[in-house]
Amino acid sequence: MTTIAIVYHSGFGHTRVQAESVSRGATSVPGVEARLVSVDEYESAWEAIDAADAIVFGTPTYMAGVSAPFKAFLDATSGRWAQQLWKDKIAAGFTNSAGASGDKLNTLQSLSLFAMQHGMVWVGLGLLPGDVHTPADLNRLGSFLGAMAHSPVDATPEIAPGPGDLATAEHLGRRVAQAALRWAGARELAEAAS
Numbered sequence: 001m002t003t004i005a006i007v008y009h010s011g012f013g014h015t016r017v018q019a020e021s022v023s024r025g026a027t028s029v030p031g032v033e034a035r036l037v038s039v040d041e042y043e044s045a046w047e048a049i050d051a052a053d054a055i056v057f058g059t060p061t062y063m064a065g066v067s068a069p070f071k072a073f074l075d076a077t078s079g080r081w082a083q084q085l086w087k088d089k090i091a092a093g094f095t096n097s098a099g100a101s102g103d104k105l106n107t108l109q110s111l112s113l114f115a116m117q118h119g120m121v122w123v124g125l126g127l128l129p130g131d132v133h134t135p136a137d138l139n140r141l142g143s144f145l146g147a148m149a150h151s152p153v154d155a156t157p158e159i160a161p162g163p164g165d166l167a168t169a170e171h172l173g174r175r176v177a178q179a180a181l182r183w184a185g186a187r188e189l190a191e192a193a194s
């Protein structure tokens with residue numbers, strides 16, 4: 001079984017809904033299991049995260065970057081970085097914030113650079129931009145590096161992120177699952193050839 005860990009922070013519930021969509025997309029691929037890990041419980045989930053074939057990182061954008069609780073998780077991986085324990089795992093990222101832009105790109109860039117420090121293999125969104133004025137459109141925020149979602153400040157997690165942003169998150173989960181399956185097959189071939 002190929003496993004995907006989705007490690008996320010959500011202060012007010014919006015990014016959690018996005019994380020659940022990523023998980024739904026991942027588990028829609030036969031042969032793939034997903035484990036949602038809130039950063040509130042990461043200390044008890046290291047074994048599952050270390051064993052995963054892919055790790056998807058998700059955080060709200062706070063003050064133009066990753067949220068403080070999520071950064072605490074990232075910093076707590078430095079021992080794993082020193083051993084390059086996550087080298088060659090698949091990685092991807094998602095973020096949600098109140099502004100249509102809100103500087104979400106900076107958050108995704110931080111996540112991808114973090115993955116590069118770990119020697120991971122980053123998987124982007126793989127979608128062309130949709131129409132920003134069509135709420136159900138895939139990738140209506142026009143991201144390439146990862147999945148973005150928009151939750152206006154006055155909208156509860158029951159209504160935001162909207163349908164297109166959640167479908168985009170689901171797409172990312174499915175894409176990561178497919179990439180992890182392909183990567184596992186390629187690794188077996190590479191090992192057999194060495």
Ligand SMILES: Cc1cc2nc3c(=O)[nH]c(=O)nc-3n(C[C@H](O)[C@H](O)[C@H](O)COP(=O)(O)O)c2cc1C
Binds near residue numbers: 013014
């Ligand atoms: C401390 C703090 C900083 C924030 N900074 C930003 C920001 O830089 N850009 C933005 O668009 N929204 C910003 N927001 C709004 C959140 O990104 C938004 O409310 C998001 O939906 C919260 O996600 P959550 O419910 O998963 O915590 C900020 C919110 C907080 C609490």
